Amino acid sequence: MTPKTYYIWTLGFQMNAAASEKLARELESRGLRPAGKLDQADYVVLNTCSVRAAAEAKTYGKLGELKELKRRRPEITIAVGGCMVGADHSDLARRAPYVDEFFRPIQFDRFLERVERGAAQPLPLVRPGGPVRIDLAPELKDTPFQAAIGEGCVEEPGSLARPNRPTRWVSIIHGCNRACTYCIVPLRRGREASRPIADLVDEVRGLVADGAREVTLLGQIVDRYGRDLPGRPDLSDLFDALGEIDGLWRIRFLTSHPADMTDRIVDGIAGNPKVMEHVNVPVQHGDDDMLRRMKRGYTVERYLNLIERLRGGIPGVALSTDIIVGMCGESEAEFQRTLDLLERVRFDVVHVAMYSPRPGTRAADWADDVPPTVKRERLHAVERVQERVATEINAVLLGETVEVLVEARRKGRWEGRTRTNKLVFFDHDENWLGRLARVRVAKTSPWSLQGEAVDESPLSLNNRRGLPFPAGA
Ligand code: SAM
Ligand code: SF4
Numbered sequence: 001m002t003p004k005t006y007y008i009w010t011l012g013f014q015m016n017a018a019a020s021e022k023l024a025r026e027l028e029s030r031g032l033r034p035a036g037k038l039d040q041a042d043y044v045v046l047n048t049c050s051v052r053a054a055a056e057a058k059t060y061g062k063l064g065e066l067k068e069l070k071r072r073r074p075e076i077t078i079a080v081g082g083c084m085v086g087a088d089h090s091d092l093a094r095r096a097p098y099v100d101e102f103f104r105p106i107q108f109d110r111f112l113e114r115v116e117r118g119a120a121q122p123l124p125l126v127r128p129g130g131p132v133r134i135d136l137a138p139e140l141k142d143t144p145f146q147a148a149i150g151e152g153c154v155e156e157p158g159s160l161a162r163p164n165r166p167t168r169w170v171s172i173i174h175g176c177n178r179a180c181t182y183c184i185v186p187l188r189r190g191r192e193a194s195r196p197i198a199d200l201v202d203e204v205r206g207l208v209a210d211g212a213r214e215v216t217l218l219g220q221i222v223d224r225y226g227r228d229l230p231g232r233p234d235l236s237d238l239f240d241a242l243g244e245i246d247g248l249w250r251i252r253f254l255t256s257h258p259a260d261m262t263d264r265i266v267d268g269i270a271g272n273p274k275v276m277e278h279v280n281v282p283v284q285h286g287d288d289d290m291l292r293r294m295k296r297g298y299t300v301e302r303y304l305n306l307i308e309r310l311r312g313g314i315p316g317v318a319l320s321t322d323i324i325v326g327m328c329g330e331s332e333a334e335f336q337r338t339l340d341l342l343e344r345v346r347f348d349v350v351h352v353a354m355y356s357p358r359p360g361t362r363a364a365d366w367a368d369d370v371p372p373t374v375k376r377e378r379l380h381a382v383e384r385v386q387e388r389v390a391t392e393i394n395a396v397l398l399g400e401t402v403e404v405l406v407e408a409r410r411k412g413r414w415e416g417r418t419r420t421n422k423l424v425f426f427d428h429d430e431n432w433l434g435r436l437a438r439v440r441v442a443k444t445s446p447w448s449l450q451g452e453a454v455d456e457s458p459l460s461l462n463n464r465r466g467l468p469f470p471a472g473a
Contacts, residue, residue, distance in 0.1 A: 003033045004118070007041035011058060012049025014254065015218050016082055018169035019106050020047045023081075026112055039069055043077045043115060048084035050184050052356040059084055063096045070098040077118065079103065079111050083188045105189050106174060166213040166434040167250075167407050167417075172200055172238065173219035178257070180284075181295045181362035182327055182355060185220055192221070194229050197241050204242055213434055213460075214250035214405055215242070222253045223260040236268020243274045249436065249459060250405060251275045252421070255282060255322075258306050259297040266313040277314050278348075278421040281306065282322035286341030287334040294327065295362070300341060307345055318420035320349035323382055326375030327355035328366040335378050342385050348393055348420065350386040354379050390446035394422065397441045397449060403457050404439050406432040414453075423448040436460035 006027045010020040023045065024034070035041035046062055049055040059080075066078055081103040084092060089102050101111045175190045176183075204215055217238070219225060226233040235253065242251055251274050256265075258281050269275045281303075285291050288299050298306075310317055323338060342350065354375040357368045370378075404416040404424045413425045414432045425448060426439050436457035443450040 003031055004042040004115075005035035005040065006032045006043040006045065007035045007038045008045045008047060009038065009062060010047040011055050012047075012051065012083065014169050014216070015171055015220070016047050016049055016105075018171050018218055019082070020045075021169065022106075023047070023108050026108070027115065030112065030115055032115065038065075039073075041076065042118075043079065044069070045079045045081065045111075048080060048082035050083040050188060050358065052353065053358070054356065056084060060095075063099070067096070067098055077101065077114065079108075081105065081108060081111070083184070086188050106171070165407065166211060166405060167216070168207045168212045168214070169216050169218055170200065170203060170207070171195070171218045173222060173225045176220040177224070178221065178297070179295060179362070181293065182324065182358065184358040184361055187360050189220070192224060192228055194224075194226050196229060197226075197233055197238055200238065201241050201245065204248060205245055208245055208247045211434060213248065214252065215248065216252040216254060218254055220255065221257040221260055223256040223262070223265055234262070234268075235265045236272075239268050239272045239275050243272050247463065249274065250419070252278065255280050257281075257297075258283065258303050261306055261310075263309065263313075266309055269317075270314045276419045276421065277317045278320070278419070279310055279314070279317060280320045280322075281310070282351075283341065283345075284322060284324050285327075285334075286338035290327065290330060290334050290337075293329070293363075294324075300337075303341075304345070316420065318348040318422070319345070320351070320421075321345075321347050323350055323352045324355050325352060325378035325382060326370035328363055328368060328370070330355075330370050330378075335381075339381060339385055342382065342389065346389050346393065347386070348390065348422070350382060352379055352382040352386075387446045391444075394444040394446060394449060397422075398444055399441065401438050401440045401454055402449070402451075404437045406435055406437055409433065418449075425450045426453050428453050434460075 006024070008020045008024055010017055027043070028034075032043065038044060044066060046059060046066075048059045063080075070076060070078060077100045078098065079101040080092070080096070080099050082105055085102045085104050087104070093099065093102065101114060103111050173192055173194045175192045176186045177192045179186055204212075207215060217225075217235075223235055225235045225238060239251060242248060251272070253275075256279055261279075261281065269277070269279070283303050284294055284296055286300060291299060307319065310319065323342075325335065325338070354372075355368070355370070357364045402418045402422070402424065404418055404426075406414050406416040408415045413427055414437070415423065415425050416432075416437065417423055424439055424441075426437065428437075432453070436459055437453045438455050438457055439449075439451040440454050441449045441451040
C-alpha cells in the first residue's frame, strides 16, 4: 500500500514551528510520509499565527488556495490549527467550510485520531525520529533581517525541512498568564502550563539519540517555567537536569520576560557551561508611560537594572530584544525614547514590529492613530540604529576565533552559530554537520560573520558520531 502523505504549512514564531515538527513526527510514526508539494498531499495542515494581522491575512490567502484544491481533490483532509483557532472558531469555520478539522495550539489529538481512522489497514510504522518535512510560508522565507537572527517571527526556510538537524526546539511552557494590552497570545493560547522536568529530560534524550547537539527551550515567558509545577522548580533546575544528558552540548532558551528574570536564573545561565550566553529579553518600548499602557509590568529603569545584572553576571553575554513601534498614541517624543534606549543598551539583535491591532485585546478598543507611513518610518529608524550598533559590535570579533556548532550547508558553505547566537559561514571540503568548528573571523557584517575553520573543538572531536550528510547539500 502506498503510504499516505502530509504537508504542513507553518506561520509564526518558533513555538509554532516546534509544534509543527512534533505533529510531523506523530504523523510519521503513524506511517505517513511527507508530500513533495502541498497539492500532492493527502493531509494538509495549516499551523497558523495571529500575533499580527498580516499573519492572519496570509492564512486566509492560503485557505483560498485550499478551497480550490479541495474542489479538485475532495478526498483530501484539510486541518487548521495554531493561534487562529481559539475556543470559539465558529467564524473561521463559517468562512472555510471545506476545512475538515480545527485544532487549538498543540491540541492535535483529535486530528491524529482522524488520521488513524482514515487508514484502511494498519499503517506501517516508520522510525519516529526520521525525516521531517515542514514548509514555512514562502512569503516569509527570504527576509534577511529575520534570517540572520533566527529567533524572530520566522525561522529561515530550510532548517525544518532538513532531517538530522543538530539543533532542535522544545516547548517547555505553553500559554501566558500576563495580559499585555496589545497581545492576543493569552486569548488564543490560554493559561501557563509547564511540562514536568522528567518529561523534558526524556524528550531531549530522544532528540540527542536522533542526532541533536543543541536544544532551544521555548515558551512565551520561558523564565516563568515551573511556577505551576509541584515543588516549583525553575529554569535553572531544568538547565541542571538537561545538563546531565551526555551528548547534549548546548542549551538555549527563548523568550524571557524582563519582570520574571530572577538572580537564580542568571546564576543558572552563568554556572552551567552548556547554557549559551545569549538572552532574549523583549523590552517593547523605551518610554515609561507607553510601557504602562502596554501593561508590561516594569519601567525603563528596572529594565536597565536587569541589563546590568545580566551583563555583570554572565561574562560575554549577547542580548537581543523585541520592539513595537507605532502603538496607539505613540508620540514622536515617546518613540525617540525607544531609540535612546537602543543606543544606551546596544543590543546584539533587535526584532522590530509595527503595532497591529488584535481583536479582543485591551488596545483594540483604543484608536490605532499612528498613520501607517509613520509606523513604517519608525520601523526603519529602529533598523538604522540597530544596523549601526550591530556593525560596531560584530566588528570587534574580526580576527577572533569563535566556536561554531555547524547546523547546515547552504549554497556550498557551512553555516552555524556561535555560543552568543551569531550566524557564521565558512568554506570547507570536509563534512562539518553537527560538529563544533573553531572559526577565525575574517569578515563581519551586522547580520553575520564569515571566516575559516581553524580546527575542531575537543568536545566534538572526542564525540564523533557524525550525522549523515544532509540530503541535497
Ligand atoms: N512573550 C514575549 C514577550 O513578553 O515579549 C513575546 C511573545 S510575542 C508572541 C512576540 C512578539 O510579537 C512580541 O515581542 C511583540 O514585539 C510582537 N507583538 C505581539 N503583539 C503584537 C501586536 N499586536 N502588534 C505588533 N507586534 C506584536
Ligand atoms: Fe503576549 Fe505579553 Fe504574554 Fe508576551 S508576556 S505572550 S507579549 S501577553
